[in-house]
Amino acid sequence: MTAQKKIVVLVGNCQSRAIENFLKRLPDFDARHEVARFRTFQVGEAMGLSAQLAQEKARLKDYVAANKKRISLFIRQKTHGWFDDGLTESSLGKSTEIIEYPACLLNYIWPLSAHGPDRYAANRYQARYLPFSIMDREILNLREQNLSEKEFLARYMEIDVVRKYKVDRLKRLNEIKGEQVDANATFPIWPFISQNMNLVQLFRTENHPNGPLLAEILRQIKLHSRTLQDVEGYDAAVDVMRNSYGIGPLEAPVHPSIAEHFNLSWAKDRKFSFWGYMDLTFEEYALKLYRLDVDEEYQRALEMSKSDLPEALKLLHQAAARNPHVAHFKDLGLKWLRNEMLRNPSFKLAVASVRKGEVAEAAAFMERAARDLPHNNTAQEYSALYRRRLDAHIRKRLSEFMEAEGKGG
Amino acid sequence: MTTYADVFPRLASIISEHFAYDIRKISDETTAPQVLGWDSLAHTIIIMKIEDDFEIEFPDDFIFKVRNVGELARKIVDLKE
Numbered sequence: 001m002t003a004q005k006k007i008v009v010l011v012g013n014c015q016s017r018a019i020e021n022f023l024k025r026l027p028d029f030d031a032r033h034e035v036a037r038f039r040t041f042q043v044g045e046a047m048g049l050s051a052q053l054a055q056e057k058a059r060l061k062d063y064v065a066a067n068k069k070r071i072s073l074f075i076r077q078k079t080h081g082w083f084d085d086g087l088t089e090s091s092l093g094k095s096t097e098i099i100e101y102p103a104c105l106l107n108y109i110w111p112l113s114a115h116g117p118d119r120y121a122a123n124r125y126q127a128r129y130l131p132f133s134i135m136d137r138e139i140l141n142l143r144e145q146n147l148s149e150k151e152f153l154a155r156y157m158e159i160d161v162v163r164k165y166k167v168d169r170l171k172r173l174n175e176i177k178g179e180q181v182d183a184n185a186t187f188p189i190w191p192f193i194s195q196n197m198n199l200v201q202l203f204r205t206e207n208h209p210n211g212p213l214l215a216e217i218l219r220q221i222k223l224h225s226r227t228l229q230d231v232e233g234y235d236a237a238v239d240v241m242r243n244s245y246g247i248g249p250l251e252a253p254v255h256p257s258i259a260e261h262f263n264l265s266w267a268k269d270r271k272f273s274f275w276g277y278m279d280l281t282f283e284e285y286a287l288k289l290y291r292l293d294v295d296e297e298y299q300r301a302l303e304m305s306k307s308d309l310p311e312a313l314k315l316l317h318q319a320a321a322r323n324p325h326v327a328h329f330k331d332l333g334l335k336w337l338r339n340e341m342l343r344n345p346s347f348k349l350a351v352a353s354v355r356k357g358e359v360a361e362a363a364a365f366m367e368r369a370a371r372d373l374p375h376n377n378t379a380q381e382y383s384a385l386y387r388r389r390l391d392a393h394i395r396k397r398l399s400e401f402m403e404a405e406g407k408g409g
Numbered sequence: 410m411t412t413y414a415d416v417f418p419r420l421a422s423i424i425s426e427h428f429a430y431d432i433r434k435i436s437d438e439t440t441a442p443q444v445l446g447w448d449s450l451a452h453t454i455i456i457m458k459i460e461d462d463f464e465i466e467f468p469d470d471f472i473f474k475v476r477n478v479g480e481l482a483r484k485i486v487d488l489k490e
Binding site for chain 1: 449452
């Protein structure tokens with residue numbers, strides 16, 4: 001009889017999800033363990049998910065009770081103490097290892113962040129859809145003054161962010177929090193953050209660690225765990241993580257004066273990734289936010305694209321009509337383009353021509369199909385970004401048809 | 410002399426404005442998790458706003474151990490003395 005797999009339980013936010021993904025991708029670990037992850041953390045509370053989190057706590061409690069003997073490792077994200085998962089050591093089996101890793105959240109290099117419900121109207125839907133997870137409170141204020149983009153940028157860059165937002169005090173508050181969380185965790189992380197903050201990018205946003213920081217968390221977790229000691233490939237995967245971009249494609253831009261004040265060498269004179277497909281200078285990023293390039297319909301469409309693409313596409317078109325500068329989300333954009341192409345009569349004619357062996361006509365229909373994409377801003381910008389990839393995709397599809405039909409040449 | 414009665418309404422007003430939270434719901438027993446958006450990062454910002462407004466500086470060992478709005482108000486009274 002095959003032995004049942006041992007279980008590793010993870011409790012925490014997206015940082016725990018990153019650990020879950022890391023472990024699941026290790027074949028040796030995956031062959032011997034199952035992973036169960038539960039969310040009980042402060043950002044969820046902040047997003048108004050209290051009811052769901054209460055259910056999640058109950059689900060965790062039931063799960064642990066039902067699987068007590070199989071849980072070999074319990075990895076909990078440790079926060080500063082306002083939120084807990086409701087489990088005590090006695091809830092777990094005697095042989096279960098418990099590792100509490102410090103939650104990594106830091107905001108002193110982003111003092112302008114309007115993350116979370118604040119006093120701004122835009123946050124009403126930020127709370128729900130997070131379209132402005134990197135929104136900036138000064139930009140929101142300046143938007144109310146109906147400035148031209150040039151005036152906005154001049155006014156915005158004149159703000160003495162370091163003094164106005166007392167970033168040294170904010171840094172101290174971050175340190176106090178970090179040290180307190182460390183004191184209650186299995187291992188500290190703040191010393192690593194303090195020592196490396198100037199030299200290496202450790203955070204992509206306030207609550208998204210970059211590769212080097214995630215790698216350090218993973219290294220420490222293994223160091224303190226018997227269960228993970230003999231997992232083949234663990235250390236090599238940590239090295240890969242160290243050179244990756246950690247969690248999420250989004251990168252919050254660091255204000256040039258903040259980079260200078262804290263001597264953040266990695267943040268000076270560089271561009272920041274916007275959802276992983278576009279790199280922008282701080283000023284370009286600020287303009288994008290000023291234009292509200294990510295709007296509500298887009299955000300809802302992004303969410304909806306996972307479950308209902310036709311409805312998502314409707315929203316996408318509404319967003320394009322309302323805001324000619326709408327932002328693009330790589331995956332959604334590609335799905336949308338693909339969908340548009342598949343519905344495109346010219347593309348269908350191109351395929352039909354290929355089937356008949358009419359290669360020249362097929363190529364002409366294919367060109368027309370690419371040209372016929374809707375001529376709104378979104379389509380045009382997407383096509384500029386992805387035209388080559390799309391053309392290559394279509395040509396590949398055509399050649400596959402030709403080969404399958406034995407009419408290649 | 411600054412009293413609790415002086416401090417509490419001002420403190421409640423700062424919290425209410427910052428989190429767009431109904432001021433009538435704020436009592437001395439209100440805790441951070443009850444207020445939408447009051448997570449640990451927002452806590453650093455609200456603490457700075459309170460420090461600015463009352464011209465005080467909270468001691469390090471108090472800032473993340475405070476349990477409710479009443480404790481915050483009482484600490485402000487102490488620091489103003």
